[in-house]
Amino acid sequence: MQKLSQHTAILIFSRTAREEAHVKQFGRHLSAAQNLKIAQLLIRRTRRMAKRTRLPVFTVSGGQQRGRTFGQRFTNAIADVFDKGYDQVITIGSDCPALTPQILLDAQQQLQRGKIVTGADHSGGIYFLGISRQHFLRQTLANIPWQSGQDFDSIRQYADQLQIELAAGSMLIDVDDARDLKRVVQGGHANCDLLKKLRQLLQYARISVSCPVWFPQFAFPNACGLRGPPVYPVG
Structure with a gap:
């Protein structure tokens, strides 16, 4: 095993671009190829963003995932990163465009202070989870009702059961x-x-289809300004 220069690793846990494009419809007038292109753009952006943290980055997607349920596949992937010798893992998906390197580095600091770290998305799920080896209860995490809109509340309850402080970031899309x-x-x-x-x-897509795409106007107020890092309140 190579010598670790970091105690924290980032895990990108997601579908492949083709799987994302099959499951998600990003616009009802988009072609299959255009839908796939959007999925590819989101995944590539996520990988570049994660590498900018200069933390080790691992990707587990598609057929690399092992397990019958989402919870099993998710926790198996986290366990595999711990098995490589890392003490903390920050898991992210590939579909949160507002996620920044600074958010992940702030999460790393919270992990080093002994907390569990997460952030809610707009639908009750989470867009990342930071957890240390000592707080990783594999079976308990696997049994959380993932992808049910209760992910964030379930992680809060998980932290409460362990009597560990939960650091929660800003809500993102x-x-x-x-x-x-x-x-x-x-x-x-x-x-x-x-x-x-x-x-x-x-x-x-709007030009190439007979019916206009329902994205009526494209407004970019402050589009180039990145959101600041989240504030982590005491859980």
Whole structure:
């Protein structure tokens, strides 16, 4: 095993781009190829963003995942990173364009202070989870009702059961469907490069189909300004 230069690793746990495009419809007038392109843009942006933290980054997607349920696949992936010798793991998905390196580095600091770290998305799920080896109860975490809109509340209860302080970040948007993508594009909830590419893709789709895409206007107020790091209140 190589010598670890960091105690914390980032785990990108997600579907493949093709799986994302199959499960999610980012716009009802988008072609299959355009839908796939959006999924690819989100995944590539996530990987570049994670690498900018200069923390070790591991990706587990598609057929690399092991387990019957989401909870089993998720916790197996986390356990595999711990098995590599890391003491803390920050897991992220691939569909939160407003997630920044600074948010992840702030989460690392909270982990080093003995806390569990998470952040709620707009639908009751979570867009990241930071946990230390000592607080990782594999079976308990696997049995959480994941993808039910109760993820954040379940993590809060998990921390309460362990009597561990939970550090919660600001609420961000996960892109799960066309409405979420509209909010991201119109609200500037992503970096400039991603917004530009999404805007070009959606404008092209609007021209190339007989019925106009229901993204009526593309407004970018303060689109280039990244959101500040979240405030972590005492749980």
